[in-house]
Amino acid sequence: MPFKVVATRILPPDAQARLEAENYDLVQWKEDNVMPRDELLKQVNGADALICLLTDRIDSELLDVAGPQLKTVITMSVGFDHVDVDALRKRSIPLGYTPDVLTDAVADLTVLLTLAAARRMKEGMNAASQGEWGSWRPTWLCGSQFTGKTLGIIGMGRIGEAVAQRLKPFGISRTLYWGRREKPEVQERLPGAQFKAQLDDVLAESDYVIVCCALTPETKEMFNYEAFKKMKKCAVFVNTARGSIVQQDDLTRALEENLIASAGLDVTSPEPLDPSHKLYQLPNCVILPHIASATFETRERMASMCLENLQAALNNQTMPYSL
Ligand code: DGY
Numbered sequence: 001m002p003f004k005v006v007a008t009r010i011l012p013p014d015a016q017a018r019l020e021a022e023n024y025d026l027v028q029w030k031e032d033n034v035m036p037r038d039e040l041l042k043q044v045n046g047a048d049a050l051i052c053l054l055t056d057r058i059d060s061e062l063l064d065v066a067g068p069q070l071k072t073v074i075t076m077s078v079g080f081d082h083v084d085v086d087a088l089r090k091r092s093i094p095l096g097y098t099p100d101v102l103t104d105a106v107a108d109l110t111v112l113l114t115l116a117a118a119r120r121m122k123e124g125m126n127a128a129s130q131g132e133w134g135s136w137r138p139t140w141l142c143g144s145q146f147t148g149k150t151l152g153i154i155g156m157g158r159i160g161e162a163v164a165q166r167l168k169p170f171g172i173s174r175t176l177y178w179g180r181r182e183k184p185e186v187q188e189r190l191p192g193a194q195f196k197a198q199l200d201d202v203l204a205e206s207d208y209v210i211v212c213c214a215l216t217p218e219t220k221e222m223f224n225y226e227a228f229k230k231m232k233k234c235a236v237f238v239n240t241a242r243g244s245i246v247q248q249d250d251l252t253r254a255l256e257e258n259l260i261a262s263a264g265l266d267v268t269s270p271e272p273l274d275p276s277h278k279l280y281q282l283p284n285c286v287i288l289p290h291i292a293s294a295t296f297e298t299r300e301r302m303a304s305m306c307l308e309n310l311q312a313a314l315n316n317q318t319m320p321y322s323l
Helices: 013-020 037-044 062-067 085-090 103-119 119-129 158-170 186-188 199-205 225-230 249-255 294-316
Strands: 004-007 024-027 047-050 070-077 150-154 172-180 208-211 236-239 262-265 285-287
Touching: 004 037, 013 285, 037 062, 037 119, 037 158, 047 294, 070 294, 103 119, 103 158, 103 208, 103 236, 103 262, 103 285, 103 294, 119 285, 150 199, 158 172, 158 208, 172 199, 172 236, 199 225, 225 249, 249 262
Parallel strands: 004 024, 004 047, 047 070, 150 172, 150 208, 208 236, 236 262, 262 285
Antiparallel strands: none
């Protein structure tokens, strides 16, 4: 009997071809949108493996419906806040994920958003296309630069470090970071980076505050009105991690009241963010639709890691990329 593999989405082309070439009983949602929960619950029953995305909620209900033969859940993402890890542990089901490979793509886009928010790119593009581009003006659309500024990284993991490394050559003079623990190994690679045990110190001293941490019960909505109030008025706030780390109404208010200068977001809560949301109207808020890891190379590699995990799990081996 071939293994039953459920995949909640079509994979990037090379990985998809490899998956189809395997002798699996493959059940796959073929549309480029979220597999409806009902359908997923129906199909996952009897599955040996589940390949999912960050848009699929993996919880006790789903695992119970799947049944005790389920050997693995593999998410094509580095974040796994959509997965009830305890529920998997209780059933001794390993979780596969895709760490490291998307670090460069996410860090690149984080820099892009930081620059875009700092240099008022949205206002500039709108002005140019809407006939507001008059003669050159000395103070028009001025933003802030990096030279001599302080960078605050929230969550100095792989992505946080890659962002800090990229921004250093732009002239950042001081890098502060906050997280669960001090990371001497990072400080060796990033001389001068300073751990702050108090988040408030990073908020008060940084010109750029960049969120790169995981969404956990501790970080959920940690960026609320109080937090924005502690930041510099010239601060640029960037989030490419998870939308729920930010209290979005509070961010909206902070931007409206100019508590901070601008924001760059690749993640929101919910996703997609409704086009009528106020944040889109704000000139000082640049929003992208969760595309930080969206490069051809990275998405293929992520999918390929999922397939390596799949093969290992179905052969009762330890998955190479797992928790
Ligand atoms: C992830 O993999 O968790 C990212 O958010 C995708 O961009």
